[in-house]
Amino acid sequence: MVNFRIGQKTKEEYNRQVRNTKAKIRRVEKKYGVDLSTKIDIPSLDSFDSRSEFNQWVKKAERFRNRAVTDYQFEKNEYGVVATKKQLNKIERKTRKAQKLADEKISDLEDKPFYSGGKEQGTVGLQRPAKSGIYRPHDFDFSQVRSRQRLREIEESMDRKSDTLYYDERSKRMQENFIEALEGSFNSLADDLIEKIKGVPADDFYQLYLMFDEFDFDYFDTDGQNVEADETAIGQMMKYIEMYERDGLGDLAHENFK
Numbered sequence: 001m002v003n004f005r006i007g008q009k010t011k012e013e014y015n016r017q018v019r020n021t022k023a024k025i026r027r028v029e030k031k032y033g034v035d036l037s038t039k040i041d042i043p044s045l046d047s048f049d050s051r052s053e054f055n056q057w058v059k060k061a062e063r064f065r066n067r068a069v070t071d072y073q074f075e076k077n078e079y080g081v082v083a084t085k086k087q088l089n090k091i092e093r094k095t096r097k098a099q100k101l102a103d104e105k106i107s108d109l110e111d112k113p114f115y116s117g118g119k120e121q122g123t124v125g126l127q128r129p130a131k132s133g134i135y136r137p138h139d140f141d142f143s144q145v146r147s148r149q150r151l152r153e154i155e156e157s158m159d160r161k162s163d164t165l166y167y168d169e170r171s172k173r174m175q176e177n178f179i180e181a182l183e184g185s186f187n188s189l190a191d192d193l194i195e196k197i198k199g200v201p202a203d204d205f206y207q208l209y210l211m212f213d214e215f216d217f218d219y220f221d222t223d224g225q226n227v228e229a230d231e232t233a234i235g236q237m238m239k240y241i242e243m244y245e246r247d248g249l250g251d252l253a254h255e256n257f258k
Contacts, residue, residue: 006045010054011045013058014045014054017057017058017061017062018042020061020065021040021042021061021064021065022042024036024064024065024072025037025040028072028074031074031076032074032076032082033082034074034082036064036072039064039072040060040061040064041057041060043057070084070085070086070089071084071086072084073085073086075088075142077142077143077145078143079145079146079147081142081145081146081147081148081150081151082148083142083151087151087155088140088142090155091140091151091154091155091158092140094155094158094159094161094162095137095139095140095158095162097162098137098158098161098162099136099137099139101161101162101164101166101167102134102135102136102137102161103136105132105134105167106125106132106134106136109124109125109132109134109207109210110123110124110125111123111124111125112124112207112210112211113211114126114210114211114212114213115211115212115213116212116213116214117213118236121213124210124211131210132210133170134167137157137158137161140154140158167203168202168203171202171203171205171206172202174202174205174206174209175197175200175202175205175206178197178205178209178215178217179194179197179198181217182194182197185230186230186234189230189231189234190234192238193234193237193238193241196238196241196242196245197241200241200244204244204249207249208240208241208244208249212237212240214233214236214237214240215237215240
C-alpha cells in the first residue's frame with residue numbers, strides 16, 4: 001500500500017517515466033544490442049514508502065535517459081563494434097595525454113649529444129631516431145576499430161602510456177634487461193660494471209644508453225669468442241659510468257673522451 005497521497009498528476013508522472021524509460025531500453029537493445037534493463041529499476045507505484053522516495057526514483061529515471069549522461073549513450077561503427085560515449089571519450093582523453101607525454105620525452109632526448117668511439121657524432125635524434133623506442137600514439141579513430149578486443153587493447157595501452165610511471169617502469173625494465181645481457185655475454189668479466197650500473201637510477205642509465213654507442217645490446221659477444229674485444233667494451237662502458245658518477249649527466253655531455 002502506498003504510504004503517501006497519490007493524485008492524478010502523480011499517476012501521470014509515474015506512467016510517463018515508466019513509458020519513456022522502457023522505450024529507451026527497447027531502443028538501445030534494438031539499435032546496439034545492449035541490454036540496459038539491469039541499469040535502472042522500474043518499481044510499481046505502490047512500492048514507494050514516501051513522496052521523497054518517489055521523487056528520487058524520478059531523478060534516477062531522468063538521468064538514465066539524459067543524453068548528457070554518457071554512461072548510457074552509445075556509438076556503433078561499421079564493423080559492428082559498440083561502445084559507450086563515456087568509454088570513447090576516456091580513450092580520446094588518455095590518447096591526447098599519452099601523446100603529450102611522448103612528445104615531451106622525445107623532445108627531451110633527441111637533442112642530447114651522441115658519442116661513438118669517444119667522439120661526438122651528432123645528436124641522439126639524428127643518430128638513433130628509433131633506438132629510444134618512444135613512439136607517439138596515433139590519434140584514436142573508433143571507425144577503424146574492428147573488434148571489442150581491439151578496443152580494450154587500445155584502452156589499456158592508453159591507460160598505461162598516459163601515466164608518467166609508464167616511462168619510469170620502462171626505463172627500469174630496460175636497465176634490468178641490459179644487466180642480464182651483460183651477465184650472459186661477459187660472464188664474470190662484467191661483474192664490477194654490473195654492480196656500478198645497479199647503482200645508477202634507471203632514468204639516468206636510459207639516457208647513458210642512448211648517448212653512448214658502446215651501450216648497445218648489438219655489440220655484445222654472446223658466444224664469448226673475443227676476450228680482447230670483450231674487455232675493451234667493458235672498459236669503455238666502465239669509463240662512462242665512472243664519469244657519470246663523478247660529473248652527473250649534466251656535465252657528462254661536455255666531457256673530452258679522447
